[in-house]
Amino acid sequence: xxxxxxxxxxxxxxxxxxxxxxxxxxxxxxxxxxxxxxxxxxxxxxxxxxxxxxxxxxxxxxxxxxxxxxxxxxxxxxxxxxxxxxxxxxxxxxxxxxxxxxxxxxxxxxxxxxxxxxxxxxxxxxxxxxxxxxxxxxxxxxxxxxxxxxxxxxxxxxxxxxxxxxxxxxxxxxxxxxxxxxxxxxxxxxxxxxxxxxxxxxxxxxxxxxxxxxxxxxxxxxxxxxxxxxxxx
Numbered sequence: 491x492x493x494x495x496x497x498x499x500x501x502x503x504x505x506x507x508x509x510x511x512x513x514x515x516x517x518x519x520x521x522x523x524x525x526x527x528x529x530x531x532x533x534x535x536x537x538x539x540x541x542x543x544x545x546x547x548x549x550x551x552x553x554x555x556x557x558x559x560x561x562x563x564x565x566x567x568x569x570x571x572x573x574x575x576x577x578x579x580x581x582x583x584x585x586x587x588x589x590x591x592x593x594x595x596x597x598x599x600x601x602x603x604x605x606x607x608x609x610x611x612x613x614x615x616x617x618x619x620x621x622x623x624x625x626x627x628x629x630x631x632x633x634x635x636x637x638x639x640x641x642x643x644x645x646x647x648x649x650x651x652x653x654x655x656x657x658x659x660x661x662x663x664x665x666x667x668x669x670x671x672x673x674x675x676x677x678x679x680x681x682x683x684x685x686x687x688x689x690x691x692x693x694x695x696x697x698x699x700x701x702x703x704x705x706x707x708x709x710x711x712x713x714x715x716x717x718x719x720x721x722x723x
Contacts, residue, residue: 497695507542528675528721532608543594549585561602567591582647586616632664652722660711676700683714
């Protein structure tokens, strides 16, 4: 079964310096029909204006993955990490017993766009942790590249959750197929462009929620960037 969630049906928050679209209930956006999908709790599609950013704030007991698609995100945290996250890099923070961090776009004349993803951990109260790795376009071109997994397989970042996250770029005749366990859930988020997901056309910001499916097929891409989640039931 495949259900499409259109981009325009997401929650939206306008903070001036931040435009944020929420795939699931978050902050002041509440929709009891869209609280989570399996253990995927948050996908926020954020655009940060030049000079804007999130001041220091806390998290705990969540696996947080940041996927930057444009601009540069400056990160600092209570674990002593201070780094810039460019497009192609994937950041993983395990909040565990508690962390504090900030995120800013220091560019004077360019926006930063990112997807902030929260996945519920398998175990609460773990020691906080941080990881950042780069995955170039060549690794994702016409292919679903594993970028986050519970065991850090294939050089992916390690998340302490029963989930795997793939990223891909598709255009023209490029296609990809991913075998799915029908007992689990899958989620497809179109970051940009357009493509067909199991025959259904999706455009930027759209998502496909899958249950009881054996395969995922991606094709007919038009400058498409996509994230695919394999999730606990």
